[in-house]
Amino acid sequence: MGRIGLYPGTFDPLTLGHSDIIRRGAKLVDRLVVGVTTNPSKNPMFTPDERMAMVLDEVARLGIENVEVRGFDALLMHFAEECGASLIVRGLRAVADFEYEYQMAGMNQQLNSRIETVFLMADVSLQPIASKLVKEIALFGGDISRFVSEPVRDAVVGRVAQIGQRGRA
Template sequence: MKLAVYPGSFDPVTLGHLDIIVRASRIFDQLIVGVPTNPEKHASFTVEERMELLRRATQAEGLRNVEIDKVDGLLADYAKRRGAMVVVKGLRALSDFEYEFQQALTNKKLNPELETMFLATSAENMFLSSSMVKQVAGFGGDISPFVPSCILETIQDRLCGRL
C-alpha cells in the first residue's frame, strides 16, 4: 500500500489545501493529512479544531482514503512510525520551493527512506494562503471564494469575531 503524509498548519484550511488533498488522494492508496502541534505558533484554531475542519472538508469531498491525524514531534519520525514513504507538499511560488526543499533535505537526512513529492498548486489557488484568508476575514471581507463551503460559517465565526 502506498501511504503518504500531507502536513500543514491548515489554520484555517483553504480551497488550495483541499485541492492538494484531493489530488494527492488520487495518487496514493492512503493519505494522512497531518496537523502538527507547535506551541510556538499562535494559531487561530486549536489542533483539534483544525483536525475537525479538515475531517468535515474531506468528508464533504467523499475522500474515503484520507485520514486526519495530529503530528507530534519530527515529521520524519512520524512518517516512519506510520509507515509512510512520501511527504506531499504543495507549492504556490518559487519562494515556497526554497523553504520546502530545505525541509525535504532535512527530512531525508533524518529518515533516508522518506521521499518528498511537490505538487504545484492549481492556477486558481496560487495566491491563496491561510494568512490571506485571516487578513480578509479580519477586515470583514468575503472569504467564501477561499474556503470550503461546508466549513465557511465556522471559519467566519472565529475569524470575523462573530462568536
C-alpha cells in the same frame, strides 16, 4: 497496506488550495494521512482539534475514502515513520514556497532517506491562497468565500465574531 503518503500542515484554516492537494495527493497513494500539526509560531486561530474536525469534514464532503486525518506534535519524520509513510506530499504555490520546501526536503532526507518528498503545484486558480492571508482578510471584514469551503468560511467568520473584527483604515 500499500503505499502511504503523508500530507502535513497546520491547516489554520483549511483552504481550497489544501483541499486540492489532499484530493490530488490521495490519487498518488493507497492511503493518504493528513497530519494536522501544532505550530504556535503561526498564531493559530483554531485549536488542533478544531482544525482536525475541519479537515475531516472537508474530506467527507469531497468523498475521498482513502484519507485518514491524524494530529501530531512531533518531528515530521518521526510521525511519518509512525504512519508507515513512504512519501511526504507538499503543495507549492510560488518560488518562495519551493525554496523553503526544498530546504526542508533536504533536511528530512538527512533524517530518513527512505521517505521521499513529492511536490504538487497548486492549481493555478488557487496559487495565491494562503491561510495567513485568509485569516487577515476575515479579520478585516473581507469576503473569504472564494478561498475556503462554505463550512470553513462559517467557522472562520464565527471565530472572528468571537475575537473581534479589526477596524478599517
